Amino acid sequence: QKEVEQDPGPLSVPEGAIVSLNCTYSNSAFQYFMWYRQYSRKGPELLMYTYSSGNKEDGRFTAQVDKSSKYISLFIRDSQPSDSATYLCAMSPLDSGGGADGLTFGKGTHLIIQP
Amino acid sequence: EAQVTQNPRYLITVTGKKLTVTCSQNMNHEYMSWYRQDPGLGLRQIYYSMNVEVTDKGDVPEGYKVSRKEKRNFPLILESPSPNQTSLYFCASSLLPLGNYGYTFGSGTRLTVV
Numbered sequence: 001q002k003e004v005e006q007d008p009g010p011l012s013v014p015e016g017a018i019v020s021l022n023c024t025y026s027n028s029a030f031q032y033f034m035w036y037r038q039y040s041r042k043g044p045e046l047l048m049y050t051y052s053s054g055n056k057e058d059g060r061f062t063a064q065v066d067k068s069s070k071y072i073s074l075f076i077r078d079s080q081p082s083d084s085a086t087y088l089c090a091m092s093p094l095d096s097g098g099g100a101d102g103l104t105f106g107k108g109t110h111l112i113i114q115p
Numbered sequence: 116e117a118q119v120t121q122n123p124r125y126l127i128t129v130t131g132k133k134l135t136v137t138c139s140q141n142m143n144h145e146y147m148s149w150y151r152q153d154p155g156l157g158l159r160q161i162y163y164s165m166n167v168e169v170t171d172k173g174d175v176p177e178g179y180k181v182s183r184k185e186k187r188n189f190p191l192i193l194e195s196p197s198p199n200q201t202s203l204y205f206c207a208s209s210l211l212p213l214g215n216y217g218y219t220f221g222s223g224t225r226l227t228v229v
Contacts, residue, residue: 008155034217041222041223042222042223043119043205043207043220043221043222043223044158044205044218044220045220046217046218046219049217088157088158103218105157105158106157107155107156107157108157
């Protein structure tokens with residue numbers, strides 16, 4: 001089962017707010033967890049990547065994985081209008097065949113940061 | 116610059132007229148894949164290729180063909196396009212298909228079939 005659930009939004013917050021984006025999943029085999037950012041009329045770009053459980057921080061962005069709850073989060077601190085985009089979570093098992101067992105994407109959350 | 120290049124960016128065509136969307140990567144990646152993205156449905160994989168001459172179906176392969184004659188190129192062929200193939204298409208590549216390498220996406224091809 002490869003279902004990944006992600007609230008489509010839109011999520012609208014004022015500039016400077018802390019943003020929390022989330023995904024839930026059902027496949028306990030997922031080990032790699034990623035967040036992609038997609039600007040309008042552009043391809044997704046890899047933003048954050050984590051392996052297994054735990055936190056990872058990169059500047060204003062923090063990715064969090066809770067495998068026991070099958071729940072991942074992306075936090076954005078001091079949000080900026082330039083953060084307005086669609087954020088897609090993605091995940092993969094340890095041994096990916098690349099196709100049906102490869103990267104599984106959430107449908108994306110549309111984020112709007114109001115100036 | 117490391118990138119995945121798709122052409123054309125925009126295409127309007129008529130039902131039944133064969134078309135090819137090209138995809139090329141300059142990163143010597145083994146793995147390449149095609150996705151379509153539709154509102155409310157997210158990214159859905161069409162075909163993927165693990166290496167030259169090795170291709171396989173993704174989740175929504177009907178109506179599409181691919182080939183991988185060279186490592187850098189992975190064209191998507193629509194032999195007889197239909198209106199339900201109107202979509203935003205993305206090519207992606209990765210060093211390996213394993214999730215830890217991440218995928219590099221092209222800028223997309225917006226296809227309209229009338």
